[in-house]
Amino acid sequence: MSDIPGDLKYTKTHEWLKILDDKTLVVGITAHAQDLLGDMVFVELPELDTSYNAGDDCAVVESVKAASDIYSPVSGEVIEINEALTDAPEIINKAPYEDGWIFKMRAEDFDEVENLLNANEYEEFCASEEH
Amino acid sequence: MNAKMVDFGGWEMPIHYGSQITEHHQVRNDAGMFDVSHMTVVDLNGIKTREFLRYLLANNVDRLKTAGKALYTCMLNEQGGILDDLIVYFMRDDWFRMVVNAATREKDLAWIIQHAKNFSVEINERTDLAMIAVQGPNAREKVQQIIAHAEQQSVPQIKDMPAFNAYELSDYFIARTGYTGEDGYEVILDNALASDFWQKLHQLGVKPIGLGARDTLRLEAGMNLYGQDMTESTTPLESGLGWTIGWEPTDRNFIGRSVIDAQRQAKEHKIFVALVLEGKGILRHDQRIMRDNQDIGVITSGSYSPTLEQSIALARISPIVEQNVAVEIRGKLIPAKIVKSPFVRNGKSCLP
Structure with missing residues (x-):
């Protein structure tokens, strides 16, 4: 099983979400997701200062194999995007939970964050998907 | 070898063993090997085989004058649509070998057998054979090492073989063909020998390459993939394969000819x-x-x-x-x- 850090929240569409001290959120895709997709070659980042509803497709990552939508884990506004990925999408493969983050957002409703999967639940979900 | 596997026309195939891009560069810069045993090897035997293939295939097998020579061709239906693309090797007057796609295996065999009846040509699908493609600038040298060791001497027929030719040794059928745009060989050998041959290549530093890199390599080489770039409802002219059609002599009657002749004249395709x-x-x-x-x-x-x-x-x-x-x-x-x-x-x- 791929690396699943215990201090993050997860979605069933394989995004991870980290809560920073100032309550802003960082979003990326999990080690498991990048492993399934393979070598990343293109990232279409979300629009800055744009609000998305939970579950909206807001970004796209493309590997050699396929394009994959990234869904906003919660409702909120995009406040920062990781421009480094534009020239070096492979960072997502190398460090999916650190330098490979995709965007930061401010949540509208923090209950939505609490309702996401924890690490154990995400691990169980991945295991169930493989069967 | 820790490969990511995928179902490919009923065959369990590796997409990639690690990074698909690394595998791609391995073939472009050094040497890589592909297990392509899912490809269908068909032997055609009988003294009228050449005459049969002149009728069956859109390219003209009369271009094959010397033993071992290979030809890339389409096999068309009556409407000029591509049933499959394949390589045909001329080995002897009574033996030609074809390598056709895996996904089209059943319809190809049925079609070939149906049309072979009038020519009393024997069709033998060689399920006893495996196929390993070894491709890249250093690929030929690695295969030659293994062959020289097995035969206890250097084999000039392999070493000096021109591109798009094949040569048969007792255990190996070796063709200087491929699907990557690099030099290399496609080796057809008994299923029982395939694993050992693969291991020997691996020991010489030839890396296994999955289906993913096979696709980017062939795409960079401008080579078509059957079922995607061409199908039964597209003709060779619509698929960038006009160059594979043996237009001359004009009186050679092959399946689909009248349709693609008309399409070529109309120039509207x-x-x-x-x-x-x-x-x-x-x-x-x-x-x-x-x-x-x-x-x-x-x-x-x-x-x-x-x-x-x-x-x-x-x-x-x-x-x-x-x-x-x-x-x-x-x-x-x-x-x-x-x-x-x-x-x-x-x-x-x-x-x-």
């Missing part, structure tokens, strides 16, 4: 082009191609080119003289340019 994306994004199968607000065609194969580090594609479009088009990617029009195929040959970019 769709054309098959190579595309390079000029904006950001990745070209993919089924994206639409636009010019002056008109939908002029579709991408048949598209991907990221690891050698060129940009996106490339093959596409079928209405005939145009301009080189600039746009591709619709997620609702946006991104500029792309028509270029000459192939994109890459022998490790080097062919782009201007």
Whole structure:
């Protein structure tokens, strides 16, 4: 099983979400997701200062194999995007939970964050998907 | 070898063993091996085999004059549509060998057997044989080492074999052919010997390559994939394969001829082009191609080119003289340019 850090929240569409001290959120895709997709070659980042509803497709990552939508884990506004990925999408493969983050957002409703999967639940979900 | 496996026409096949891009570069810069045992090897035996193939195949087997020579050709239906693309090897007057696609195996065999009846040609599918492609600038030397060791001497027929030829040893059928745009061999051998041959190559530093890199390699080489770039409802002229048709002599009657002769005369058919994306994004199968607000065609194969580090594609479009088009990617029009195929040959970019 791929690396699943215990201090993050997860979605069933394989995004991870980290809560920073100032309550802003960082979003990326999990080690498991990048492993399934393979070598990343293109990232279409979300629009800055744009609000998305939970579950909206807001970004796209493309590997050699396929394009994959990234869904906003919660409702909120995009406040920062990781421009480094534009020239070096492979960072997502190398460090999916650190330098490979995709965007930061401010949540509208923090209950939505609490309702996401924890690490154990995400691990169980991945295991169930493989069967 | 820790491969990611996928179902491919009923065969369990590796997509990649590690990084698909690393595997791609391994073939372009050194040597890689592909287990392509899913390909269908068919032997045709009988004194009228050449006469039969003159009728069955769109390319003219009379181009095969010396033993071992290979020919790339389409096999057409009566409507000029492509039933399959294949390589045919002329070994002896009473023995030709064909290698056809796996996904089309059943319909191909039925078609061949049906038409062979009038020629009393014997059709033998060789399920006892495996096939390993070894490709890249250092590929031939590695295979030669193994062969020389097995035969206890250097084999000049293999070493000095020109491109697009094959030679048969007792245990190995070795062809200087491939699907990557690199030099190399495709080795056909008994199933029982395949694992040992694979291990020997591995010991010599030849790395296993999955289906993923096989696809980007063939795309850079401008080679069509059956079922994607061409199907039963597209003709060779619409698939960039007009060069594979043996138009001469004009009185050679082959299946589908009348339809593609007429299409060639009318000059109104769709054309098959190579595309390079000029904006950001990745070209993919089924994206639409636009010019002056008109939908002029579709991408048949598209991907990221690891050698060129940009996106490339093959596409079928209405005939145009301009080189600039746009591709619709997620609702946006991104500029792309028509270029000459192939994109890459022998490790080097062919782009201007």
